[in-house]
Amino acid sequence: MTKSELVQRLAERNPHLYMRDVEKIVDTVFEEITRALAEGNRVELRGFGAFSVKEREARTGRNPRTGDTVEVEAKRLPFFKTGKALRERLNDEE
Amino acid sequence: MSNQTITRADLAEAVYQEVGLSRNESADLVEAVLEEISDTLVKGENVKISSFGSFSVRQKGERIGRNPKTGVEVPITPRKVLVFRASHVLKSRINEEE
Numbered sequence: 338m339t340k341s342e343l344v345q346r347l348a349e350r351n352p353h354l355y356m357r358d359v360e361k362i363v364d365t366v367f368e369e370i371t372r373a374l375a376e377g378n379r380v381e382l383r384g385f386g387a388f389s390v391k392e393r394e395a396r397t398g399r400n401p402r403t404g405d406t407v408e409v410e411a412k413r414l415p416f417f418k419t420g421k422a423l424r425e426r427l428n429d430e431e
Numbered sequence: 432m433s434n435q436t437i438t439r440a441d442l443a444e445a446v447y448q449e450v451g452l453s454r455n456e457s458a459d460l461v462e463a464v465l466e467e468i469s470d471t472l473v474k475g476e477n478v479k480i481s482s483f484g485s486f487s488v489r490q491k492g493e494r495i496g497r498n499p500k501t502g503v504e505v506p507i508t509p510r511k512v513l514v515f516r517a518s519h520v521l522k523s524r525i526n527e528e529e
Contacts, residue, residue: 373435
C-alpha cells in the first residue's frame with residue numbers, strides 16, 4: 338500500500354470528507370512525526386509503535402571495494418520499535 | 432534539541448490546526464490512519480509512505496535461543512516481525528543543521 342492508496346482507502350471509509358482533506362490529514366500525520374524527530378523528540382503511539390532518533394558517532398570506515406579508509410561523520414538515525422499490540426496482532430491472525 | 436515525547440494527542444492537535452475538522456474528528460482520523468496501516472500489515476501487505484519510509488513484515492524462522500539467566504537453551508518459535516526503513520528524505524531531515 339502506498340501513501341496515495343492509504344488516502345484512497347481512508348476516503349472510502351469517510352465519505353463525508355473531501356479527498357483533499359484526507360490527503361492533508363495523512364500528510365500532516367507524517368509531517369508531524371518527521372518534525373518531532375528532526376527536533377530530537379520521540380514519538381510514541383501506543384499499540385502501534387514508537388519512533389526515536391539514535392546518535393551515531395563519527396568513525397573511520399572503509400570502502401569495502403577498495404579498502405580505502407574514509408571518515409564517516411556523526412549522524413542521527415531514525416528508529417522504529419513495533420508496539421506490543423501490533424506485534425501480537427502480526428503473530429496471532431493467521 | 433529538545434527531549435519531549437510526542438503522542439497521538441499532538442498529532443490530533445496538528446490535524447485540527449491544519450484541516451479544520453473538530454478536535455474529536457481529528458483524533459478519530461489520526462487513529463484511522465494508524466489502524467489502516469496496522470490492518471494492512473497484519474494482512475501481510477507492505478506499506479510505503481513516500482518521503483517518510485516503508486514498513487514491511489518479515490518472517491523469521493525458528494532458532495535456538497538461550498535464557499540469559501539460566502543458560503538453558505530454548506527454541507524461539509517462528510514469528511513475524513515488522514521492519515521500518517526510513518526514506519532518504521526522513522534521514523536527511525533528521526540530520527539538517529538547526
